[in-house]
Each structure stands twice: as C-alpha cells, then as structure tokens.
Amino acid sequence: MADGYVEKHDVIGAIFGQTEGLLSSELDLRDLQKSGRIGRIDVELENVNGKSFAKITLPSSLDKVETSILAATLETIDRVGPCLATVKVTYVEDIRVTKRQYITNRARDILRSLMDNMMDTYEITEEIKEQIRTEEIIEYGDEKLPAGPNIDYSDAIIVVEGRADVLNLLRCGIKNVIAVEGTSVPKTIVELSKKKTTTVFTDGDRGGELILKELLQTCDVDCIARAPHGREVEELSKKEIVKCLRSKIPVEQVFHPGSVIKDDILGSIAEESPAEQKHEKSSSHGCVQTEHGESQGVSPNSVADTQDNINHISHIENSVETSCQTGEKKCTPAQDIAVSEPVDRIKTEKTEKNKFDNIKSAVREVMGTSMVKVIINGDEEIKDLKDILNNIKNIDNMDFLVVDGPITQRIVDLLYGKTPLIVGREIKVTKKPVDLRLFSFDEILA
Structure with a gap:
C-alpha cells in the first residue's frame, strides 16, 4: 500500500532494490530468478484517490524455511518509487497440497464412474x-x-x-x-x-x-x-x-x-372393501346357509335332502325331549346347544323349501300367459313386464320375480339390487351379478 501514485515497474524495482544485500547470496532474488527457483513476479495494481494498492504474487520452489524467510524479507520494503509504502504478507500457500487434493477428488470421481459403467459376468448374462x-x-x-x-x-x-x-x-x-x-x-x-x-x-x-x-x-x-x-x-x-x-x-x-x-x-x-362386504351380506337373505357357512342357491335336487334332514333332526329332538321328561338322562347346557343349532338350521331349510314351492307354483301360474308374477313384501301380483320395469324406481325390494319369457341382460341390469332371484322361460345373460340367482322354467319344474 503506497501513499501516492505508483506504477508496476516501481513496485518490482522496489522489491529487487530494497531486498538486495539483506540476505546471503544464496537467497538473492536476482540469482534465484536466474536459476529458476523464483518465478515471474506478478503485480496487480490499482490506483484509488491518489493512493496505490498492489497485490503481489511470487511463486517459489524453495523449501518451507527459505520461503518463509523470503516472505518476511518482503515486509521490510518501506518505499515504492517516491512514496512511502507498507508491504504485508497475507498468506503463504503450498500449491502442491491443493494439487494433491484436486488429484484425490478427481481420481475418486473417475473411479466411481468407471465402476458404475463396469458389469460383471453375472450381470451381463x-x-x-x-x-x-x-x-x-x-x-x-x-x-x-x-x-x-x-x-x-x-x-x-x-x-x-x-x-x-x-x-x-x-x-x-x-x-x-x-x-x-x-x-x-x-x-x-x-x-x-x-x-x-x-x-x-x-x-x-x-x-x-x-x-x-x-x-x-x-x-x-x-x-x-x-x-x-x-x-x-x-x-x-x-x-x-x-x-x-x-x-x-x-x-x-x-x-x-x-x-x-x-x-x-x-x-x-x-x-x-367394507361397502362390498356389507352389500353382499345384505343380499344373502335369500340363500340357504350350509354347515360351513357357505351360501348356496335353492335347487330342486336339494329339496329331498332337506326333507331327510328335517326328519333326522326331528327324531333327535323327540329323543332328547323324552329322555329329559323321564329323567333317564339329565340335559346339560352343552346338549341344549347341540340340539338348538341343527334345529335353527332346519327351520331355515323349511322356510327355503316353502319359498321354493311358492316359486314352483308361480311358474305354473304364469306359464303360457306372457305375464309376470312378482311377490313384494308377501303381496302377490300378476302384471305385464313393461309395467314392472317402468315402475321399478318405486319398488324397494321383491322376494322373487317369475317372467313368462326370456331373461335378457337389460332385465338383469334394471332389476339388479331389487330382487335376489329371477325365474324365466330361458336365460340370455352374458354378465350375471354375483349375488343374483337366475333359473329357467326347466330347472324349477325338473
């Protein structure tokens, strides 16, 4: 930092002139520069408001001790050209450390990309x-x-x-x-x-x-x-x-x-989803529950088996009742449970048998009339199919529907969710809902 206006050659002249003779000949700047141990001195000069500020960069290949002595020598400069000046060493940097760090980082990146692109034999196969x-x-x-x-x-x-x-x-x-x-x-x-x-x-x-x-x-x-x-x-x-x-x-x-x-x-x-399970549970009221809790449709072949079960359970019921009355064997709660469970099941089967008889009777009643028989909340009605379909929005729930005609996909779509069972002269349906049972006249009357 100089108190007046100076130029670059004034700074370089001051460096060589004021350090000459301070040290031994081994550390003379001119001799060191001639031998290549000191590089070209770079000066960045700026003049502001009548004062001069210069940044001096001096590359050295000396060892750490000699470089430190040379840096301290530069701070002895007190005049540049005709002006008073002050020189301060800001830092001494070993550029070999910086280069080593760069080499390390760059080598790591090259190795990483090399390993990412390489494939072993298993990956290739x-x-x-x-x-x-x-x-x-x-x-x-x-x-x-x-x-x-x-x-x-x-x-x-x-x-x-x-x-x-x-x-x-x-x-x-x-x-x-x-x-x-x-x-x-x-x-x-x-x-x-x-x-x-x-x-x-x-x-x-x-x-x-x-x-x-x-x-x-x-x-x-x-x-x-x-x-x-x-x-x-x-x-x-x-x-x-x-x-x-x-x-x-x-x-x-x-x-x-x-x-x-x-x-x-x-x-x-x-x-x-819970909504589907709730829907399927609500639509299973027209199905027979087997011993394993499985839902089955009412078919003509199951009527005879149902009747046999009724007779068998009735025999068990009468035997247990007689034993309890005569005092031959005391009834325990376990026995009550063993009897009540099949009795409840048989009552359900009796209800399904009566329902099947009603369907069979309805088929015989509408056969050949081109009409429809529907049971809504126990009330039987014989109507035209078009009347049923036109007023379907006003009907909440039907026990079953018997149609003297073919069951088409349009009828199934309109009645979906309104009834669990539809009987028709023939079935012409491509997509049947899961909880809807369809039967033809031949299946019912077989």
Whole structure:
C-alpha cells in the first residue's frame, strides 16, 4: 500500500532494490530468478484517490524455511518509487497440497464412474437373458393379444391383465402366458380356456377382482392366483410370482353348485372393501346357509335332502325331549346347544323349501300367459313386464320375480339390487351379478 501514485515497474524495482544485500547470496532474488527457483513476479495494481494498492504474487520452489524467510524479507520494503509504502504478507500457500487434493477428488470421481459403467459376468448374462425373453413376446389371435412364445405348445396357460404383466412373467422364464388387454374378455382367450388348463393371475386390487369375476363367468377357468393385496403383477419379483402361482386355488373351491361365486374365498385371496362386504351380506337373505357357512342357491335336487334332514333332526329332538321328561338322562347346557343349532338350521331349510314351492307354483301360474308374477313384501301380483320395469324406481325390494319369457341382460341390469332371484322361460345373460340367482322354467319344474 503506497501513499501516492505508483506504477508496476516501481513496485518490482522496489522489491529487487530494497531486498538486495539483506540476505546471503544464496537467497538473492536476482540469482534465484536466474536459476529458476523464483518465478515471474506478478503485480496487480490499482490506483484509488491518489493512493496505490498492489497485490503481489511470487511463486517459489524453495523449501518451507527459505520461503518463509523470503516472505518476511518482503515486509521490510518501506518505499515504492517516491512514496512511502507498507508491504504485508497475507498468506503463504503450498500449491502442491491443493494439487494433491484436486488429484484425490478427481481420481475418486473417475473411479466411481468407471465402476458404475463396469458389469460383471453375472450381470451381463442376466441382461442378455432378459433381452432375449423380452424379444420373445408375440401377438396372438385375431385380437393380437400379447403372449409368450409357448402359448400354442403348452398344455396349460396363465391369463394376466396387460402387456406389462406378460413381460414380467417372461423375465421370470414363464412363457405360456397371455394378456386380456382390457375389461372385456377376448374370444381368443375364451376358446383357449376350453382347450387348455387355465390359471387366472390378476392384480391384488379392485380392478383385478372385477376382471377375475368376468373371466369366471365367460371362460373355463381351472385355477385362480392373485397378487398380494394392493400390488400389481408387473411389479412383483420372480420369487413373489412363483409364490403366488404355487398358492393358486382350484376353481372348485371358488364356485358353489348353482354357479354362485364363493365370496369368502375370493376375500381370502384379495380383501374386499367394507361397502362390498356389507352389500353382499345384505343380499344373502335369500340363500340357504350350509354347515360351513357357505351360501348356496335353492335347487330342486336339494329339496329331498332337506326333507331327510328335517326328519333326522326331528327324531333327535323327540329323543332328547323324552329322555329329559323321564329323567333317564339329565340335559346339560352343552346338549341344549347341540340340539338348538341343527334345529335353527332346519327351520331355515323349511322356510327355503316353502319359498321354493311358492316359486314352483308361480311358474305354473304364469306359464303360457306372457305375464309376470312378482311377490313384494308377501303381496302377490300378476302384471305385464313393461309395467314392472317402468315402475321399478318405486319398488324397494321383491322376494322373487317369475317372467313368462326370456331373461335378457337389460332385465338383469334394471332389476339388479331389487330382487335376489329371477325365474324365466330361458336365460340370455352374458354378465350375471354375483349375488343374483337366475333359473329357467326347466330347472324349477325338473
């Protein structure tokens, strides 16, 4: 810092002139610069308001002791040109440390990128296998459905929802897989299910459950597998896929006689929402409860078995009552429970038998009349079908409906939730609700 106006050559002249002779000849700046141990002196000069400020950079290849002595020598300069000046050493930096730090950081980055780009033999093998499996996906049938290459040659097939599911199963080495690709079941899959052992593998969400129920109604399904609750097939690992397929359930455990879907088994595969469970519970009042708590439709073949059970339980009831009255054997609470449970069940079966007799009588009554018989809260009415459908909004609940004509999909859609049972001359329905029972005249009168 100089008190007056100076220039660069004044600063450099002061450095060489005022340090000359202070130290031994070994530390003379001129000799050190000639031998290359001192580099070119750089001066950044700025003149402000009649004063001069210079930043001096002096590169040195001397050792730490000699460099420190040289730095202290520069602070002895007290005049630059004609002006008084002060020199202060701000810092002494070992640039080799900075370079070493840079080298360390840069080498770490280079090594990291090198390791990220390198692949071992196992990864290379797996990548090649995955590419081959992905390339093996084909378009099958008239609908050009995504499928595996072994769909024609395998005796069994796996039906999934979409193309991503097919790709995931191909990565796991499963090649006899085909996708539905939408909500409506393609004709190709319907035909394949009739010829091959069919396993349905759907997502563990509401959409997967709806597709599963539609496949059960339209295809000849043999087994059912579901992804874990809330998961999709396309995101499962190989171990999870194998576990789900090993845990598949035969369709016989999902269906009851009479083609009523067993909701408790479907719930064990993928949990249903509380609203659906409440709806299904409220619509099961027109079904017979078996010993295992399973819901079955009323069929003509079950009437004889029901009557046998009534006679058998009546015999047990009379025997226990006689024993209690004669004092031969004291009745315990356990005996009361053992008798009351089958008695309650038989009372329900008697009610169902009476209901079936009423349906059978209604069929004979409307046959050949082109009319409809409906029972609403115990009141019997014979009307025209159009009147029923036009006033359907005003009807809350019907015990059952007997139609002297075909049952079409439109009738089922309009009456859904209004009645648990519909009987018609013939059934022409493609999508039947789970909690609705449909019977033809031939089935009732058989």
